[in-house]
Amino acid sequence: MTTSEDYVDAGEAIDQGNLSGKMPGGEIAPPVTAAVTYERILNARNEPHNWLTYYGAYDGQRYSPLDQINTENVKRLVPAWVFQAGTTGLIAGASTYSFEAAPIVVDGIMFLTGWDGWIWALDAKTGVEIWRYKHAVPFDVSLCCGNVNRGCAVAQGKVFFVTANARLIALDATNGKMVWAKTYGDVRAGESATVAPLIVKNMVIVGSSGGEFGVRGHLDAFDLESGEHQWRCYMVPKPGEPGSETWPADGEAWARGGANCWVTSTFDPETNLLYVGTGNPAPDFDGEVREGDNLYTDSIVAVDADSGQIRWHHQCTPHDLWDYDSIAENILFEKDGRKLLGHFDKNGYFYVVDRTDGELVSVTPFVDRITWGAVTRDGRVTAKLYPEKEGEPVHFYPGPAGAKEWTHASYSPKTEFFYVPVQDTGATATRRRREFKESIPYWGAGVQVDAEDMAGSISAFDGNGEEKWRWRNELPMCASTLATGGDLVFAGEATGEFNALDARSGELLWQFQCGSGHHSNPTTYTVEGRQYIAVPVGWGGWAEGFLPGMLGAGHGSALFVFALPEPA
Amino acid sequence: MTTAPERTDLLKELGLDVQNHATLGRVLGTGKIGRASEGSDGRMQATIRINEDELMWDPSILVMPHGGDIDLELVNDDKNTHCALLPSNGDRKFIWLVNHSRGRATLNLDGPGYYWYSSPTGNDEGRGLTGAIVVLGDAPPEARLDRPDQPQP
Numbered sequence: 153m154t155t156s157e158d159y160v161d162a163g164e165a166i167d168q169g170n171l172s173g174k175m176p177g178g179e180i181a182p183p184v185t186a187a188v189t190y191e192r193i194l195n196a197r198n199e200p201h202n203w204l205t206y207y208g209a210y211d212g213q214r215y216s217p218l219d220q221i222n223t224e225n226v227k228r229l230v231p232a233w234v235f236q237a238g239t240t241g242l243i244a245g246a247s248t249y250s251f252e253a254a255p256i257v258v259d260g261i262m263f264l265t266g267w268d269g270w271i272w273a274l275d276a277k278t279g280v281e282i283w284r285y286k287h288a289v290p291f292d293v294s295l296c297c298g299n300v301n302r303g304c305a306v307a308q309g310k311v312f313f314v315t316a317n318a319r320l321i322a323l324d325a326t327n328g329k330m331v332w333a334k335t336y337g338d339v340r341a342g343e344s345a346t347v348a349p350l351i352v353k354n355m356v357i358v359g360s361s362g363g364e365f366g367v368r369g370h371l372d373a374f375d376l377e378s379g380e381h382q383w384r385c386y387m388v389p390k391p392g393e394p395g396s397e398t399w400p401a402d403g404e405a406w407a408r409g410g411a412n413c414w415v416t417s418t419f420d421p422e423t424n425l426l427y428v429g430t431g432n433p434a435p436d437f438d439g440e441v442r443e444g445d446n447l448y449t450d451s452i453v454a455v456d457a458d459s460g461q462i463r464w465h466h467q468c469t470p471h472d473l474w475d476y477d478s479i480a481e482n483i484l485f486e487k488d489g490r491k492l493l494g495h496f497d498k499n500g501y502f503y504v505v506d507r508t509d510g511e512l513v514s515v516t517p518f519v520d521r522i523t524w525g526a527v528t529r530d531g532r533v534t535a536k537l538y539p540e541k542e543g544e545p546v547h548f549y550p551g552p553a554g555a556k557e558w559t560h561a562s563y564s565p566k567t568e569f570f571y572v573p574v575q576d577t578g579a580t581a582t583r584r585r586r587e588f589k590e591s592i593p594y595w596g597a598g599v600q601v602d603a604e605d606m607a608g609s610i611s612a613f614d615g616n617g618e619e620k621w622r623w624r625n626e627l628p629m630c631a632s633t634l635a636t637g638g639d640l641v642f643a644g645e646a647t648g649e650f651n652a653l654d655a656r657s658g659e660l661l662w663q664f665q666c667g668s669g670h671h672s673n674p675t676t677y678t679v680e681g682r683q684y685i686a687v688p689v690g691w692g693g694w695a696e697g698f699l700p701g702m703l704g705a706g707h708g709s710a711l712f713v714f715a716l717p718e719p720a
Numbered sequence: 721m722t723t724a725p726e727r728t729d730l731l732k733e734l735g736l737d738v739q740n741h742a743t744l745g746r747v748l749g750t751g752k753i754g755r756a757s758e759g760s761d762g763r764m765q766a767t768i769r770i771n772e773d774e775l776m777w778d779p780s781i782l783v784m785p786h787g788g789d790i791d792l793e794l795v796n797d798d799k800n801t802h803c804a805l806l807p808s809n810g811d812r813k814f815i816w817l818v819n820h821s822r823g824r825a826t827l828n829l830d831g832p833g834y835y836w837y838s839s840p841t842g843n844d845e846g847r848g849l850t851g852a853i854v855v856l857g858d859a860p861p862e863a864r865l866d867r868p869d870q871p872q873p
Contacts, residue, residue, distance in 0.1 A: 165814060166815070242850070317833065589872060
């Protein structure tokens with residue numbers, strides 16, 4: 153018989169991060185975000201040494217004027233440092249985790265999110281970890297499309313990010329300690345969160361994930377100091393609300409309608425509008441249970457930033473039967489003095505819209521194969537191929553991952569070109585009706601995405617929708633592009649290559665094999681006058697939906713940071 | 721077909737309830753289930769043991785009535801050294817558990833759902849020392865969707 157006196161005292165369990173080789177005192181970051189205000193983010197273009205907000209600036213251009221690395225010297229680009237995130241033990245969605253973040257950099261400090269509730273503060277010059285925070289994510293959390301997170305936001309001394317169990321968390325940016333946390337989704341309903349928050353004025357803006365589980369998508373705003381909820385904007389109207397006439401009058405299809413906002417909005421301070429892309433309707437492929445256009449699914453929605461009220465919308469795919477979310481970024485630009493936005497939709501068309509009132513300016517296809525239907529230049533939609541009869545397979549292009557997935561196009565105000573990562577892949581959907589049950593995937597079809605006969609490209613378009621050049625690839629391009637003042641476009645491949653293209657011609661100028669596929673958002677910054685290009689690398693996520701032929705590829709979990717060699 | 725009452729007998733018959741019979745180690749999910757106790761202030765408490773030669777957590781499924789803070793007592797009655805890596809908001813909690821040792825861990829989990837815990841040394845995880853902490857409850861009312869009650873499985 154063992155008595156209590158016989159036991160060795162093992163003490164108190166400690167934070168695992170204390171066993172990471174860090175020197176005592178090295179876990180405190182300088183207070184670089186303390187002075188990051190709305191005004192600074194508004195003028196982010198004036199401090200190109202930083203990458204202050206998800207897209208680099210509110211306009212969503214994913215453009216940096218930095219030009220130290222340029223078309224002449226990019227061939228000398230080499231790794232400056234690598235951060236290996238790694239994993240220990242089991243994680244939720246272990247098979248589908250992917251490194252999708254956009255690194256945020258403020259005055260030499262990088263803030264980076266991973267999968268499964270991870271966020272790190274790193275020295276942006278050396279890659280040394282300063283602090284880490286790990287939120288406990290339930291192993292059984294509903295993940296429609298992978299264990300992923302797209303990044304964080306910073307302001308007024310804090311760093312904000314969401315977790316897969318639908319929490320918005322504010323940390324002290326100097327030490328990674330929690331300041332406040334709010335639950336803004338219901339995991340028992342199948343809601344989750346993957347979006348990079350956006351700071352607008354005194355608010356943190358976030359959207360929900362879970363459209364494949366038949367939820368009701370929403371956008372939320374929280375006070376960045378207190379965490380107090382400011383407003384919620386549902387993207388599927390209740391009966392009696394504007395747009396509800398586009399849903400069946402009887403039943404509860406609206407309550408399960410989808411339209412999640414799982415990608416970060418852009419913002420125009422002059423119109424005071426957030427430009428939000430909304431997700432697919434639910435069920436994805438069975439339209440008979442949701443007759444009508446199904447607003448505001450698959451739409452570009454303009455939301456008043458102060459009130460959370462919808463001001464205007466443009467629906468890209470009414471009564472979607474192909475899983476064509478319109479969650480893609482809405483890039484703000486001006487042409488001939490007109491305030492416009494550009495949007496590359498999953499349905500294969502490039503939309504240009506007047507961002508003051510939503511008037512459609514032009515619609516142009518940006519991928520070679522489009523068979524699901526046709527959209528005329530004035531926006532009229534005609535469906536052609538869709539899963540209509542129970543059990544009858546229907547093949548269409550593009551597949552449900554879209555001609556461009558969530559990953560972002562960029563826009564260079566120097567060249568006035570958009571640079572879009574294109575996926576040219578089809579799929580077969582066979583309608584299989586199922587009853588709705590809360591927290592159970594709600595698709596309405598069996599879907600098999602093509603694993604052969606596919607292509608991809610980085611394609612450059614002007615604001616008129618005219619293609620200017622195309623850099624072709626055998627596989628679809630599944631990572632965001634980055635445009636720079638050095639007339640470069642950076643684009644990662646699914647097979648691990650990280651490429652620099654000439655922004656004016658599309659010529660491949662430099663390439664580096666990163667050892668795992670790209671499905672993230674590269675950013676750029678400078679520290680002490682040296683320009684760096686940072687790219688998270690880690691293949692995964694919803695690979696069965698956009699590139700099933702690479703389901704067996706290694707995952708990886710490294711952040712690569714490149715720079716020109718330092719002078720000897 | 722196997723019914724629940726037969727499960728224990730069948731595990732024993734097939735040699736799946738101990739080490740190095742049917743399997744090399746201890747198959748996951750063959751352990752016991754326990755409930756955390758709750759104080760008047762809502763703080764929870766439980767004891768988790770590693771019994772001699774069983775190579776599983778006892779309980780291997782620990783159920784918390786709701787999200788919040790829980791104080792664990794961790795006891796290693798095995799004749800081998802193990803450790804524990806436990807989920808908690810902020811960072812995972814780690815403790816070495818040499819043979820015949822006892823330690824403590826305080827966790828914060830904001831549930832609902834289940835979270836894994838394990839002994840990440842050698843291949844303790846693969847050989848049986850992987851367990852789950854289940855947090856009951858719902859999302860707070862303000863976080864739920866504005867819609868009628870929906871059918872559930």
